[in-house]
Amino acid sequence: MRKLVVSLYDKQWLQLFMEEAEKLNFIFRNEIIGIYHIGSNSVPGLKAKPIIDMMPVVKDINLVDTFNLEMRKIGNATKGENV
Template identity: 65%
Template sequence: MRKVEVCSYNEKWAQLFSEESEKLKHIFGNEVVDIHHIGSTSVPGLKAKPIIDIMPVVKDINNVDKYTIEMQEIGYDPKGENGIPGRRYFQKGGDNRSHHVHIYQAGSYEIKRHLAFRDYLKSHLYEVENYGELKERLAQQFPYDIESYINGKDEFVKEIERKALEWTE
């Protein structure tokens, strides 16, 4: 059973993103348009689960499935769309997750949503502090219940996302 662990921001997360994104560029080659560090580990100062979220943007999402074996060879477990149409999702590390890869096709609304959320937090430090404290409380309250942890953040995340999308307009 996975334990929900939230820790202080770690400067190494940016380097771990860079190292992994190079591996992904090597696998996907010219299919990749861009690769973004998203999620809590991409926001300096934000407490987070120590899992690097990576968002490659590709020319054609349907071509991603051709690279499943190469992704498995570097430790990723393919999860298909995993509940979000138009996404290809991969996890690395089993119960001790280290990376999540969320692949979208260029032009997907999901790209805008993720980048707005990240960039809004980077520019609103009081939100970073509030979000980090909420995550820490929820991790203590639900140490072995990831679903309750996620549900506990849901309202706050949706509110930040709403503000972020307005802010980017």
């Protein structure tokens, strides 16, 4: 059974998002169109899971897997389409 943790809003969530977005911008360079902070912890003042949800938008989804090694180097699991 998975345990769901919900925390009081933490002002650091925005900073954590910005730090991770910077890493993704560096890795994907010109392929990134935008990176968005989504999910409940993107809403100031709202209780939320303490996990930063992000939605990167890229020019060509077919190129994303070519960045897997760099993504793993910064601690991200790569799961392909993860359907």
